Amino acid sequence: MNFKLKVWRQADQNSSGSFETYEAKNVNANQSFMEVLDVVNDDLTKEGKEPIAFDHDCREGICGTCSCVINGEPHGPEDKVTSCQVYMRSFQDGETITVEPFRAKPFPILKDLITDRSAFDKIIQAGGFISVNTGQAPEANALPIGRETAELAFDAAHCIGCGACVAACKNSSAMLFVSAKVTHLGLLPQGQPERNRRALKMVDVMDAQGFGGCTNTGACEAVCPKGIPVEFISRLNRDYLTASLMERPESE
Amino acid sequence: MILKRLFQSTIGKKIIMALTGVLLFGFVIVHMLGNWQVFSGAEALNDYAHLIQSKAIVLWGFRLALLGIVGLHLWAAITLTLANRAAAPEKYAESKALGTTWASRSMTLSGVIVLGFIIFHILHFTVRSIPGSPDYFQLNEKGYHDVYAMVVHAFQNPILVGIYVIGVGLLSLHLSHGLQSMFRSLGWSDRRYLPLQINFARVFAGFIFVGMSAVPLAIFFQLKQF
Numbered sequence: 353m354n355f356k357l358k359v360w361r362q363a364d365q366n367s368s369g370s371f372e373t374y375e376a377k378n379v380n381a382n383q384s385f386m387e388v389l390d391v392v393n394d395d396l397t398k399e400g401k402e403p404i405a406f407d408h409d410c411r412e413g414i415c416g417t418c419s420c421v422i423n424g425e426p427h428g429p430e431d432k433v434t435s436c437q438v439y440m441r442s443f444q445d446g447e448t449i450t451v452e453p454f455r456a457k458p459f460p461i462l463k464d465l466i467t468d469r470s471a472f473d474k475i476i477q478a479g480g481f482i483s484v485n486t487g488q489a490p491e492a493n494a495l496p497i498g499r500e501t502a503e504l505a506f507d508a509a510h511c512i513g514c515g516a517c518v519a520a521c522k523n524s525s526a527m528l529f530v531s532a533k534v535t536h537l538g539l540l541p542q543g544q545p546e547r548n549r550r551a552l553k554m555v556d557v558m559d560a561q562g563f564g565g566c567t568n569t570g571a572c573e574a575v576c577p578k579g580i581p582v583e584f585i586s587r588l589n590r591d592y593l594t595a596s597l598m599e600r601p602e603s604e
Numbered sequence: 605m606i607l608k609r610l611f612q613s614t615i616g617k618k619i620i621m622a623l624t625g626v627l628l629f630g631f632v633i634v635h636m637l638g639n640w641q642v643f644s645g646a647e648a649l650n651d652y653a654h655l656i657q658s659k660a661i662v663l664w665g666f667r668l669a670l671l672g673i674v675g676l677h678l679w680a681a682i683t684l685t686l687a688n689r690a691a692a693p694e695k696y697a698e699s700k701a702l703g704t705t706w707a708s709r710s711m712t713l714s715g716v717i718v719l720g721f722i723i724f725h726i727l728h729f730t731v732r733s734i735p736g737s738p739d740y741f742q743l744n745e746k747g748y749h750d751v752y753a754m755v756v757h758a759f760q761n762p763i764l765v766g767i768y769v770i771g772v773g774l775l776s777l778h779l780s781h782g783l784q785s786m787f788r789s790l791g792w793s794d795r796r797y798l799p800l801q802i803n804f805a806r807v808f809a810g811f812i813f814v815g816m817s818a819v820p821l822a823i824f825f826q827l828k829q830f
Contacts (some may be wrong), residue, residue: 574703
């Protein structure tokens with residue numbers, strides 16, 4: 353298979369970028385999209401040119417590092433996979449494939465396809481944790497958790513924090529990400545003591561980082577590589593409203 | 605604390621949007637039921653119009669409350685839209701509208717057009733200052749405003765019929781997303797209720813379009829002796 357890759361090139365955060373087109377020839381249909389980028393980068397390096405900078409790490413869809421928008425879809429054309437799990441058989445031979453970075457104000461472009469997604473880390477630092485006393489691990493069966501609750505919490509825990517939800521949203525809203533974290537921890541007994549504070553703090557930081565609001569269009573769920581459902585956003589709204597009603601002044 | 609959170613956070617503003625949206629939806633339903641009095645004849649509509657206009661304090665209390673609700677809805681919409689646009693300043697060279705509807709992506713556009721339509725509608729039938737309209741201050745034999753004659757006269761004009769049908773059409777488009785979005789913004793939605801809420805929104809949006817446009821269309825096409 354042969355392809356043309358139309359790739360966003362940007363030298364650094366302060367430069368303005370533009371598209372460059374590269375040829376990818378004799379590509380195996382079962383090569384992954386990122387392997388093709390590797391091959392193109394080899395050629396660029398041999399020619400003495402700057403290779404395309406792109407984020408990747410585990411290349412098995414679980415770390416949330418890779419972050420391209422391929423042909424207008426965050427993580428490309430396949431359903432519920434990350435960019436690293438996209439294979440060339442998903443494209444038409446001879447096609448021009450457009451590759452862009454995630455575009456959102458809170459995710460500044462550092463270079464080419466690499467964005468700085470540390471805004472998500474700041475949200476996690478605000479409340480995406482539980483506090484436990486140190487000591488021996490408690491007996492696993494001492495805290496009974498119903499199967500349905502465990503499954504729902506696990507659905508939310510699937511979120512890998514890649515930011516595709518923000519990339520797909522016309523408002524660059526991080527609500528699906530925050531809702532997955534708040535749902536995951538808020539459903540489990542270990543997450544109860546900090547449940548209200550978590551919802552308030554995470555939303556405060558989400559707003560402060562400059563993410564937009566949710567208009568319930570559903571684009572986030574459609575591109576999420578882990579299939580996080582928009583129903584968690586309702587749950588976040590509910591937790592936030594409840595927590596706001598029960599909130600006490602800081603001094604108490 | 606709750607008020608500060610409602611008026612300052614993105615989630616809080618969406619809750620305000622949803623609550624005012626529910627009230628405005630209720631008003632649209634009542635308004636539509638009132639409009640249908642035209643099908644019962646001149647006396648029914650004029651008596652109904654007189655009933656809601658007869659107590660100045662009730663009328664103006666209602667109008668001011670409605671204005672406040674619209675004001676809050678608009679304020680939340682404007683501040684959120686500005687923040688949302690600031691959060692996504694750069695467009696993609698290529699983008700696909702995955703998993704979304706046109707109605708959900710165009711709430712600002714449909715909202716602005718509906719606002720324009722409401723202003724026109726108030727200038728037309730309440731303030732009566734649209735050029736070319738006759739003086740509607742006729743009184744009937746009971747001494748009530750002859751609203752019936754005013755409405756029937758207005759909808760002989762195809763341009764006015766067009767404006768009203770397009771206006772309520774965009775209102776319905778706005779509601780087809782707004783009526784499902786409000787449940788989600790208020791935190792009442794999960795995988796059991798979501799399909800029901802989507803259907804509720806679509807059915808009521810369609811119902812309002814048919815029910816609202818029935819009046820100008822029935823008068824214009826003389827579907828009944830008016």
